[in-house]
Amino acid sequence: MSILPRRFERIKSVLDCRMKNLTVLVEDVNKPHNLSAILRTCDAAGVFEANFISKTNAVKTFNSTAQGSQKWVKLNNHENTITAISDLKNKGFKLYGTTLNSESVDYRNFDYSQNTCFVLGAEKWGLSNELKSMVDQSIFIPMRGMVQSLNVSVAASILLFEAVRQRKNKGILPANGEGLNMDEYQKTLFEWCYP
Amino acid sequence: MSILPRRFERIKSVLDCRMKNLTVLVEDVNKPHNLSAILRTCDAAGVFEANFISKTNAVKTFNSTAQGSQKWVKLNNHENTITAISDLKNKGFKLYGTTLNSESVDYRNFDYSQNTCFVLGAEKWGLSNELKSMVDQSIFIPMRGMVQSLNVSVAASILLFEAVRQRKNKGILPANGEGLNMDEYQKTLFEWCYP
Ligand SMILES: C[S@@+](CC[C@H](N)C(=O)[O-])C[C@H]1O[C@@H](n2cnc3c(N)ncnc32)[C@H](O)[C@@H]1O
Numbered sequence: 001m002s003i004l005p006r007r008f009e010r011i012k013s014v015l016d017c018r019m020k021n022l023t024v025l026v027e028d029v030n031k032p033h034n035l036s037a038i039l040r041t042c043d044a045a046g047v048f049e050a051n052f053i054s055k056t057n058a059v060k061t062f063n064s065t066a067q068g069s070q071k072w073v074k075l076n077n078h079e080n081t082i083t084a085i086s087d088l089k090n091k092g093f094k095l096y097g098t099t100l101n102s103e104s105v106d107y108r109n110f111d112y113s114q115n116t117c118f119v120l121g122a123e124k125w126g127l128s129n130e131l132k133s134m135v136d137q138s139i140f141i142p143m144r145g146m147v148q149s150l151n152v153s154v155a156a157s158i159l160l161f162e163a164v165r166q167r168k169n170k171g172i173l174p175a176n177g178e179g180l181n182m183d184e185y186q187k188t189l190f191e192w193c194y195p
Numbered sequence: 196m197s198i199l200p201r202r203f204e205r206i207k208s209v210l211d212c213r214m215k216n217l218t219v220l221v222e223d224v225n226k227p228h229n230l231s232a233i234l235r236t237c238d239a240a241g242v243f244e245a246n247f248i249s250k251t252n253a254v255k256t257f258n259s260t261a262q263g264s265q266k267w268v269k270l271n272n273h274e275n276t277i278t279a280i281s282d283l284k285n286k287g288f289k290l291y292g293t294t295l296n297s298e299s300v301d302y303r304n305f306d307y308s309q310n311t312c313f314v315l316g317a318e319k320w321g322l323s324n325e326l327k328s329m330v331d332q333s334i335f336i337p338m339r340g341m342v343q344s345l346n347v348s349v350a351a352s353i354l355l356f357e358a359v360r361q362r363k364n365k366g367i368l369p370a371n372g373e374g375l376n377m378d379e380y381q382k383t384l385f386e387w388c389y390p
């Protein structure tokens with residue numbers, strides 16, 4: 001099996017921009033078009049791996065909105081909240097929970113240039129109380145309208161692209177593979193080229 | 196017919212934040228969940244009026260993703276590209292077309308604090324050539340992934356919230372109705388309170 005040089009260059013250039021230190025943790029979002037839009041945005045922002053908690057154990061389904069991005073962003077499925085949180089904290093992530101309550105702080109007040117995980121909740125109920133109590137910081141995107149909240153994939157993209165904007169301003173967006181460790185880089189390059 | 200004081204205060208506070216000088220022009224986007232997410236984001240960002248061109252003349256349908264935002268953002272339906280563009284230019288808008296071609300410039304390079312209209316295109320084809328040739332400036336959101344483009348509602352929200360961020364930094368986000376003229380304000384307040 002061989003791969004065309006142009007295709008190889010394209011795959012490599014995308015992997016060169018991937019970041020391990022920017023991710024999302026998505027709780028109980030199951031609508032295919034929301035999941036799909038989140039993954040597509042992760043791909044575009046350069047997220048290496050996205051995290052999901054799905055209590056129903058339903059298989060995640062993606063639709064055309066994803067445009068195949070589920071092949072290019074690793075999906076880390078967590079069985080429950082506790083294991084998800086401890087895994088992410090062990091990896092050194094700061095968890096920013098998105099909530100619309102009174103302790104929550106305007107998202108523009110934080111620096112997302114280090115290990116950052118945005119925690120996103122379900123359309124109807126938002127984050128579970130369990131998860132709310134375990135995040136490091138609650139943040140929200142200020143709302144100026146009649147509707148109380150944003151669509152979850154929209155919220156995800158505003159936050160992820162704010163992180164990208166900040167990292168770009170600091171000159172720390174990876175462009176040569178420095179966002180991954182060598183082993184991971186090699187392993188993923190192989191998997192992406194020979195799926 | 197009367198309205199509860201609390202409801203009146205809420206409606207008034209949202210209208211106080213509305214801006215006439217920030218809008219979108221959406222060409223041939225017909226999927227209900229995309230239209231719905233765009234309107235919901237317009238509502239959240241404080242857009243007073245959103246513009247649409249729909250060559251098929253199809254009635255716009257919204258689904259639960261909109262969360263009723265279609266009641267709070269005025270929909271300006273244009274019959275064709277020419278009339279849409281001349282209307283918006285007459286109103287003093289600078290038109291930022293979103294395209295992924297080589298003349299397009301990183302969206303972070305512009306100041307969106309004055310009359311700004313983001314022009315957005317359809318999922319499959321993007322902006323028509325006609326529309327591309329008539330915008331003032333082509334912009335794009337830099338993509339770091341394998342998928343070539345973002346979902347249209349995601350692109351809209353990144354751009355609108357960048358405009359809000361810039362206006363916030365400059366201290367020019369309206370909070371007391373100064374984003375509308377007096378007549379419009381009064382008329383809309385009445386319509387929103389007594390639909
Ligand atoms: C539709 S909202 C959930 C609304 C729910 N009623 C609540 O009060 O949390 C779905 C998810 O989108 C994200 N979200 C929506 N609006 C947001 C905002 N203004 N700021 C931050 N995140 C938001 C959050 O992750 C939220 O859990």
Ligand SMILES: C[S@@+](CC[C@H](N)C(=O)[O-])C[C@H]1O[C@@H](n2cnc3c(N)ncnc32)[C@H](O)[C@@H]1O
Pocket residue numbers: 293294295314315316317318319320321322334335336337338343344345346347348350351
């Ligand atoms: C799925 S895209 C269209 C893709 C189409 N193949 C093209 O080349 O334009 C649908 C719309 O989303 C917006 N969009 C998507 N990705 C974008 C990006 N990176 N920058 C700016 N706008 C984008 C544009 O308005 C575009 O017309």
